[in-house]
Amino acid sequence: MNLRIHLTAVLTLLAASAFAASPEPKLLIPDFDALTEKAAEAVTITLDPALLSMAAKFLDPNNPEDAAAREVLTGLQGIYVKSYTFESDFVYPKAEVERIRKQLTAPGWSRLVEVRSKKEQANVDIYIALDGNKARGLAIIATEPREFTIVNIVGSVDLDKLHKLEGKFGVPKLELDSSKAAPAQK
Amino acid sequence: MVEDEQLARARAGDAAAFADLVRAHQRSIFSIALRMLGSRESAADLAQDVFLQLHLHLAEIQSAAHAAFWLRRVVTHRAIDKLRLRPRVEMNSLDDEPEIADVTTPRDPLLQRQMRALVSELPGPARAVVLLRYQEDLDPTEIARTLDMPINTVKSHLKRSLATLRDRLGVGTATAFQELGYE
Amino acid sequence: MNESFDTDLKQALRPVDPGEDFTARVMARIDVANVTPIKPRRAAITRLLPWAPAALAASLLLAIFMTHDEHPAEDPQAGLRAREQLLQALRVTSEKLDIAYQVVHNESTAGTDAGA
Numbered sequence: 001m002n003l004r005i006h007l008t009a010v011l012t013l014l015a016a017s018a019f020a021a022s023p024e025p026k027l028l029i030p031d032f033d034a035l036t037e038k039a040a041e042a043v044t045i046t047l048d049p050a051l052l053s054m055a056a057k058f059l060d061p062n063n064p065e066d067a068a069a070r071e072v073l074t075g076l077q078g079i080y081v082k083s084y085t086f087e088s089d090f091v092y093p094k095a096e097v098e099r100i101r102k103q104l105t106a107p108g109w110s111r112l113v114e115v116r117s118k119k120e121q122a123n124v125d126i127y128i129a130l131d132g133n134k135a136r137g138l139a140i141i142a143t144e145p146r147e148f149t150i151v152n153i154v155g156s157v158d159l160d161k162l163h164k165l166e167g168k169f170g171v172p173k174l175e176l177d178s179s180k181a182a183p184a185q186k
Numbered sequence: 187m188v189e190d191e192q193l194a195r196a197r198a199g200d201a202a203a204f205a206d207l208v209r210a211h212q213r214s215i216f217s218i219a220l221r222m223l224g225s226r227e228s229a230a231d232l233a234q235d236v237f238l239q240l241h242l243h244l245a246e247i248q249s250a251a252h253a254a255f256w257l258r259r260v261v262t263h264r265a266i267d268k269l270r271l272r273p274r275v276e277m278n279s280l281d282d283e284p285e286i287a288d289v290t291t292p293r294d295p296l297l298q299r300q301m302r303a304l305v306s307e308l309p310g311p312a313r314a315v316v317l318l319r320y321q322e323d324l325d326p327t328e329i330a331r332t333l334d335m336p337i338n339t340v341k342s343h344l345k346r347s348l349a350t351l352r353d354r355l356g357v358g359t360a361t362a363f364q365e366l367g368y369e
Numbered sequence: 370m371n372e373s374f375d376t377d378l379k380q381a382l383r384p385v386d387p388g389e390d391f392t393a394r395v396m397a398r399i400d401v402a403n404v405t406p407i408k409p410r411r412a413a414i415t416r417l418l419p420w421a422p423a424a425l426a427a428s429l430l431l432a433i434f435m436t437h438d439e440h441p442a443e444d445p446q447a448g449l450r451a452r453e454q455l456l457q458a459l460r461v462t463s464e465k466l467d468i469a470y471q472v473v474h475n476e477s478t479a480g481t482d483a484g485a
Binding site: 201204205208209212213214216217220221229230233234235237238239241242243267268294297298299301302305316317320321323351352357 | 374375377378379380381382383384385386387388391392394395396398399445446449453457460
């Protein structure tokens with residue numbers, strides 16, 4: 001009897017912790033309406049499952065960029081991007097960016113990489129939402145003195161495929177100074 | 187007048203008329219894309235996309251002049267957007283730009299090649315301003331409308347960019363800018 | 370002298386040809402973007418209901434078309450816009466990931482060199 005209760009308790013705890021660790025992969029990203037007016041350039045992209053499915057139908061398999069995008073799309077349920085560029089340094093609200101970062105401290109989210117580039121004053125943090133050993137979401141927060149970018153991808157994310165897009169989209173490799181990168185943290 | 191009729195036929199679904207519209211503007215739009223992005227492949231992709239967008243938005247185009255304005259506006263905005271997403275490294279190859287065939291003898295082909303290379307090093311918005319001024323022959327007011335940019339910013343970009351070009355080419359001083367009437 | 374600089378710059382930036390097949394490629398892409406009608410479904414329905422009164426068959430067909438989730442794809446403008454946004458989103462993501470990959474690669478290479 002005691003053993004049964006003990007096992008039940010353990011199983012309940014495990015189930016509870018698994019449930020608690022199940023992350024909400026879709027972040028709450030503010031509208032940043034006020035920023036849009038201040039920004040030299042503003043990019044806002046909201047692609048929910050319906051729009052992703054629609055976009056997929058218009059990808060041209062003969063175009064390398066389109067073909068690469070199609071590969072990445074498998075299993076994705078949403079892509080949300082907000083990116084702002086300014087003509088002066090640090091005019092964007094750091095507090096708002098920190099509020100988004102705070103959502104990524106919730107259980108289930110792990111910071112994969114933390115990049116700090118002294119030369120370009122560029123910071124990039126990449127977070128992944130794990131459910132067991134399955135990736136359910138990705139978040140990137142990138143800041144520079146005159147730019148900040150938030151990317152939130154919902155669904156089964158294949159980081160390798162995403163990274164391999166780089167050559168297809170013609171983005172050349174950056175030359176960076178010696179910046180710190182933190183290893184995966186839980 | 188002929189161009190407005192062509193536009194009307196294209197709006198009515200005449201594919202041949204739309205193809206004529208493309209042919210009328212393709213050099214200009216492709217060249218803006220090429221000099222902004224630095225590669226023929228990227229430029230061709232972007233230019234094709236822009237014409238595709240024009241086809242989708244034909245109902246909103248009011249005249250041939252509006253079509254020209256619309257095309258320049260979309261290609262420059264999208265090229266600036268693409269450039270902004272690129273890291274700040276030199277990307278273009280001089281070999282990507284074909285030698286310009288001309289019926290008259292170029293005044294100094296090497297100088298012109300150097301000029302194109304220097305223009306390609308300008309930041310995105312400044313580069314767009316220079317192209318719209320010198321390739322498309324727009325005045326600062328028209329450039330400001332095309333780029334959604336305050337006119338003083340346009341003049342500022344022109345002044346600084348021309349000074350940079352002159353300085354790098356060892357051609358003259360920035361006071362020449364005043365003589366061009368942009369102060 | 371200044372007019373000469375101006376003239377040289379204008380000559381340097383004269384438009385160039387995109388190539389002979391540019392227009393053809395644009396027109397081909399416009400053809401690809403056109404939507405094809407949903408014929409197969411209609412054919413299946415009429416095969417299933419050969420005995421149904423015409424009015425019933427017509428209303429059933431209408432109900433199916435109205436709930437068909439391919440309807441959004443019939444708007445090429447929206448579809449191409451979505452494609453454009455998708456590609457832009459992936460470009461932004463790829464660029465930021467590349468920064469991180471570069472740094473991690475540099476760190477691990479430095480570590481290997483140090484240990485050698």
